[in-house]
Amino acid sequence: MFSKTCEYAIRAMIFIAQKSKDGNKVGIKEIAKGIDSPEHFIAKILQDLGRRSLLRSLKGPNGGFYLDKEALECSLADIVKVVDGDKLFTGCGLGLKQCSETHPCPIHHEFKSVRKNVQTLLEKAKLGEFTEELEKSLIFLKR
Amino acid sequence: MFSKTCEYAIRAMIFIAQKSKDGNKVGIKEIAKGIDSPEHFIAKILQDLGRRSLLRSLKGPNGGFYLDKEALECSLADIVKVVDGDKLFTGCGLGLKQCSETHPCPIHHEFKSVRKNVQTLLEKAKLGEFTEELEKSLIFLKR
DNA sequence: AAAATAAAAGACTAAAATGTCTTTTATTTG
DNA sequence: CAAATAAAAGACATTTTAGTCTTTTATTTT
Numbered sequence: 043m044f045s046k047t048c049e050y051a052i053r054a055m056i057f058i059a060q061k062s063k064d065g066n067k068v069g070i071k072e073i074a075k076g077i078d079s080p081e082h083f084i085a086k087i088l089q090d091l092g093r094r095s096l097l098r099s100l101k102g103p104n105g106g107f108y109l110d111k112e113a114l115e116c117s118l119a120d121i122v123k124v125v126d127g128d129k130l131f132t133g134c135g136l137g138l139k140q141c142s143e144t145h146p147c148p149i150h151h152e153f154k155s156v157r158k159n160v161q162t163l164l165e166k167a168k169l170g171e172f173t174e175e176l177e178k179s180l181i182f183l184k185r
Numbered sequence: 186m187f188s189k190t191c192e193y194a195i196r197a198m199i200f201i202a203q204k205s206k207d208g209n210k211v212g213i214k215e216i217a218k219g220i221d222s223p224e225h226f227i228a229k230i231l232q233d234l235g236r237r238s239l240l241r242s243l244k245g246p247n248g249g250f251y252l253d254k255e256a257l258e259c260s261l262a263d264i265v266k267v268v269d270g271d272k273l274f275t276g277c278g279l280g281l282k283q284c285s286e287t288h289p290c291p292i293h294h295e296f297k298s299v300r301k302n303v304q305t306l307l308e309k310a311k312l313g314e315f316t317e318e319l320e321k322s323l324i325f326l327k328r
Numbered sequence: 329a330a331a332a333t334a335a336a337a338g339a340c341t342a343a344a345a346t347g348t349c350t351t352t353t354a355t356t357t358g
Numbered sequence: 359c360a361a362a363t364a365a366a367a368g369a370c371a372t373t374t375t376a377g378t379c380t381t382t383t384a385t386t387t388t
Contacts, residue, residue: 043186043273046376049280056291069334083377089336102385103333118292130186137192140328148199148315148324149261152306159302163295172291181291185283189346212364226347232366245355246363 043160048125051087052118053077053183058097058107059114059169060176067099067106078184087125094124114170122164131161186303191268194230195261196220196326201240201250202257202312203319210242210249221327230268237267257313265307274304 044052057076061068070088074081088107091097096116099107109116122130134141135153143150175181187195200219204211213231217224231250234240239259242250252259265273277284278296286293318324 043276043278044280046280049278053279053290071334080377082379085335086337086377092336099335100385101333101335101383103387105334105385107335135186135192136196136326137187137189138325138328141325145328146324147196147326148318149306149310150324152310156299156302156306159299163292163299167292167295175291181289181293182281182284183279183290185281185288214364223347225349228365229347229367235366242365243355244353244363244365246357248355248364250365 043130044122045126047087048122050077050079050084051091051121051125054079054084054088055091055097055109055116055121055169056172056176057183059109060173062108063173065108067104067108069106073107076183091121091124096121096124109169114168116169117165118167118169119161119164131157186273187265188269190230191265193220193222193227194234194268195264197222197227197231198234198240198252198259198264198312199315199319200326202252203316205249205251206316208251210247210251212249216250219326234264234267239264239267252312257311259312260308261310261312262304262307274300 054073054077057073058068061072061076070081070085073079073088074084077084088097088099092099092107097107097109097113099105119131134147135149136147138145138147141147141150147153172181176183197216197220200216201211204215204219213224213228216222216231217227220227231240231242235242235250240250240252240256242248262274277290278292279290281288281290284290284293290296315324319326
């Protein structure tokens with residue numbers, strides 16, 4: 043469904059949302075451990091998300107990654123769009139370039155609703171809303 | 186959602202279902218043109234599907250690929266499983282290896298229903314059922 | 329100001345997916 | 359049986375995705 047890059051990105055962003063709740067910052071090593079991802083790989087991904095203003099970071103001692111108020115309202119759909127593009131939300135299931143209402147692939151109509159479901163679910167899910175469940179260990183970001 | 190290989194496979198199988206309706210066979214060149222795919226690439230894919238008994242073929246003059254009665258009842262889900270495996274139907278959306286009811290990722294519950302939707306839709310879709318719509322140009326396998 | 333810290337950047341490697349080309353094998357037709 | 363036909367098989371090439379390592383830059387603390 044998502045690229046590995048995107049899976050890591052979503053997990054990292056939720057992790058950072060939790061850890062940076064009270065104005066704290068979290069380092070790349072802790073993030074990599076917290077979501078069980080290759081350290082340098084997730085570092086590059088986060089750098090990219092930073093460039094696109096989905097999160098903030100500071101260098102130097104006591105530096106790290108964090109999310110501001112606004113970023114906590116960022117949805118998983120926003121991350122998917124930035125990392126994987128919107129192919130999942132708008133592309134044809136069978137790879138036709140011009141698949142549409144007037145030129146549909148065999149599963150166009152059925153797939154439209156599936157895609158819509160996915161998009162809606164991802165748009166509803168905001169980064170900030172998982173913190174509590176994470177702390178209670180009701181949900182997990184690794185294993 | 187699906188790999189390119191899988192997209193081609195589904196389109197080719199639907200194409201063959203149509204063309205081999207009345208006991209005819211269809212050659213690899215016609216298939217490649219009919220679904221707008223690289224000829225040698227789709228050839229390899231179909232060889233693989235043949236080995237796994239999802240379709241039949243005959244060499245020599247007047248040879249080609251075809252589906253028997255049984256194969257026309259094959260669902261798109263069957264093809265997806267053979268080509269891409271069942272990761273789409275059972276895997277975690279965020280890439281956790283042990284994501285489950287008791288160890289869920291943040292979107293486990295919502296994703297479960299989406300996956301179920303996709304699976305159901307693909308299981309309902311049988312190769313033989315698209316022939317008529319294809320002939321009426323109500324659906325398309327390329328462009 | 330110097331040392332320590334931590335992210336940013338960039339070069340590089342590895343693996344998987346995608347695509348191409350050539351040779352071989354099986355079947356049919358003349 | 360010989361020639362033609364068409365799939366099977368396998369080697370190879372390219373592109374994309376995933377992952378690693380080293381150097382540079384910015385910030386803070388002493």
